[in-house]
Amino acid sequence: MSVAQSSSWTSFLKSIALFNGDLLSLTAPPFILSPTSLCEYSQYWAEHPELLVSPASLNISDEASNSEKSAMAEKRLIAVLKWFISTLRSQYCSRSESMGTEKKPLNPFLGEVFVGKWTGAATGDENAGETVLVSEQVSHHPPVTAYAVLNDKNGVKLQGYNGIKSWISATSINVQQFGHAILEVGPESFLITLPPLHIEGLITASPFVELEGTSYIQSSSGYIAKLDFSGRGYFSGKKNTFKARVFPDLLSSQNKESAICTIAGQWLGKSYITKGGSTPKKTDILFYDAHSPATHLKVKPIEEQHQLESRKAWAKVADAIAKSDYDLIHKEKSLIENSQREMRKKEEESGIPWKARWFDEVDYEQGPDHDAFLNLCNLALLSIKNAPSGTAKKAKHDTGSAKHWRFNREKWDGESEIKV
Numbered sequence: 527m528s529v530a531q532s533s534s535w536t537s538f539l540k541s542i543a544l545f546n547g548d549l550l551s552l553t554a555p556p557f558i559l560s561p562t563s564l565c566e567y568s569q570y571w572a573e574h575p576e577l578l579v580s581p582a583s584l585n586i587s588d589e590a591s592n593s594e595k596s597a598m599a600e601k602r603l604i605a606v607l608k609w610f611i612s613t614l615r616s617q618y619c620s621r622s623e624s625m626g627t628e629k630k631p632l633n634p635f636l637g638e639v640f641v642g643k644w645t646g647a648a649t650g651d652e653n654a655g656e657t658v659l660v661s662e663q664v665s666h667h668p669p670v671t672a673y674a675v676l677n678d679k680n681g682v683k684l685q686g687y688n689g690i691k692s693w694i695s696a697t698s699i700n701v702q703q704f705g706h707a708i709l710e711v712g713p714e715s716f717l718i719t720l721p722p723l724h725i726e727g728l729i730t731a732s733p734f735v736e737l738e739g740t741s742y743i744q745s746s747s748g749y750i751a752k753l754d755f756s757g758r759g760y761f762s763g764k765k766n767t768f769k770a771r772v773f774p775d776l777l778s779s780q781n782k783e784s785a786i787c788t789i790a791g792q793w794l795g796k797s798y799i800t801k802g803g804s805t806p807k808k809t810d811i812l813f814y815d816a817h818s819p820a821t822h823l824k825v826k827p828i829e830e831q832h833q834l835e836s837r838k839a840w841a842k843v844a845d846a847i848a849k850s851d852y853d854l855i856h857k858e859k860s861l862i863e864n865s866q867r868e869m870r871k872k873e874e875e876s877g878i879p880w881k882a883r884w885f886d887e888v889d890y891e892q893g894p895d896h897d898a899f900l901n902l903c904n905l906a907l908l909s910i911k912n913a914p915s916g917t918a919k920k921a922k923h924d925t926g927s928a929k930h931w932r933f934n935r936e937k938w939d940g941e942s943e944i945k946v
């Protein structure tokens with residue numbers, strides 16, 4: 527880093543030490559800016575599309591015995607666990623790998639969208655059918671991105687949304703994730719909760735993400751996976767470490783000895799699996815190797831994109847960032863921010879508030895009373911409120927509204943201006 531950069535970084539660190547607001551609205555030194563909008567991060571849920579659709583092929587005839595059906599449900603949960611682990615490297619390390627350190631994403635404007643697709647071939651084979659990503663910035667203050675990943679041919683639908691709250695500790699930025707993902711595979715559904723994270727390496731101006739805490743994957747079949755994350759300095763001593771245990775149901779998950787299997791290792795590298803509750807070693811069976819290359823989705827050329835699509839909307843800012851032209855970055859960002867302020871003002875005056883294009887905000891306090899999300903939260907005894915992701919029912923944070931963003935397939939099917 528140059529001397530100029532280091533002095534701006536030091537003053538930047540001082541500035542964030544005082545902030546307690548929206549991390550994404552903070553002005554960061556240009557060299558830490560990413561040319562990619564946060565709205566694009568939804569693609570990281572499906573950069574191994576073949577793993578996303580894999581549970582769909584793990585089914586058994588209705589005539590099978592209950593124990594055979596249960597064994598297949600267990601296999602599907604383990605397949606979903608492998609897919610979830612496969613998303614983590616893209617989600618949390620793709621900037622470090624492509625640009626050297628974690629970067630600050632562009633802060634999406636309200637109504638910004640990002641769409642793309644993985645072909646059948648990318649999803650495993652020609653017959654796998656294409657996998658489509660739909661992502662929309664459904665809130666700007668605070669930033670919330672909603673997304674859906676659809677593979678109709680396999681009857682696989684992932685939907686979810688993400689928001690963050692962050693605060694500073696002595697040496698790192700702590701981030702609590704809000705929202706969750708719901709995966710539907712035919713008649714079965716899975717709830718996936720999002721782990722807290724922190725950004726290390728700030729002092730040396732080489733920020734990177736480390737996951738912590740716990741994620742749950744709850745299946746409507748009852749099977750549940752519990753993933754505990756840790757990093758360097760934790761008991762394991764290695765960075766990007768996790769341990770996951772699979773149980774037949776929540777009750778049995780209270781006792782690690784009743785685990786069906788345990789997977790442990792590095793979510794950025796290799797993980798291993800053993801039967802039961804003991805921790806696997808490198809000599810055990812390899813479960814997943816995160817070094818397998820990600821499959822990036824196809825996005826239309828910018829000239830064919832709608833002005834709401836991320837890469838078109840931010841093209842001039844991304845160029846300015848690539849040139850490290852600080853004044854131009856500021857000028858082009860201000861143009862976008864000012865036109866957004868104008869639009870909000872007009873909506874205010876006309877009394878017609880902005881509405882999301884492909885997502886609805888569903889209030890679970892007003893019903894629906896039967897719904898995959900409610901069922902899965904009840905099986906996992908998790909809060910249905912807008913609490914930090916993975917909050918238990920009756921825990922301190924189990925308060926507030928129960929409004930969650932849900933994909934509206936009819937609105938997407940009726941879309942006439944924005945094509946994948």
Ligand SMILES: CCC(=O)OC[C@H](C)CC[C@H]1O[C@H]2C[C@H]3[C@@H]4CC=C5C[C@@H](O)CC[C@]5(C)[C@H]4CC[C@]3(C)[C@H]2[C@@H]1C
Nearest residue numbers: 549550552554558567617618628629630688701725733
């Ligand atoms: C303004 C503070 C600043 O720029 O500090 C510089 C550093 C780059 C650290 C702050 C930024 O770090 C980025 C990491 C981003 C998260 C990465 C991955 C995900 C997963 C995805 O599924 C949802 C979004 C999420 C949680 C990103 C949220 C935004 C984060 C924390 C960026 C920070 C502004």
